[in-house]
Amino acid sequence: MDQTEDNFIGISDSVVHLSRKAWTAYLGVAIRGLVLIVGASAALYWQPNYWQIILLLMVIPLALLAYQVLLLRSYRLYYDEVGVWIYSGVLPWKRGVSGVKWRDLDEAIFVNSFLSWVTGAYTIQLRHRFTKVIEITAANMAQGKQAAMTVNQQQRRLLGSAEAVNIS
Secondary structure, three states: OOHHHHHHOOOOOOOEEEEEEOHHHHHHHHHHHHHHHHHHHHHHHHOHHHHHHHHHHHHHHHHHHHHHHHHHHHOEEEEOOOEEEEEEOOOOOOOEEEEEEHHHEEEEEEEOOHHHHHHOEEEEEEEEOOOOOEEEEEEEEEOHHHHHHHHHHHHHHHHHHHHHHHHO
């Protein structure tokens, strides 16, 4: 059994998707792609006789940019009755889920700044209850503020039902 299957054992069909990467996460890739295209265009303009070599040299950087876009698209923050999880990965040996179970979750917070307020893309952090270690840090998440609030509301709801069971 591989790690991905092991991580999915406790996850049911009642998954609630919270967030994915926002458009701001793609800006760096877009800028690198633009620089690559401008550089290749300039090289083709100044050295048109070497167009085959120039295009061949562009294949690897373009493939890496495509991989980065696919990797950004793979990020999914979600929760189920077991806990809060983040999934990412494109290649089979890089795919995986990490997260924190509800019983071990202290709180979900979002990092607020002017840029995150303007773009709506927040960094989300999930802290472990006992160690205070940040279990999940996810930057540039779309609706990250709402995702953190939803996780905290769900945790309060689950803790409330657990306390009601303990009182009875």
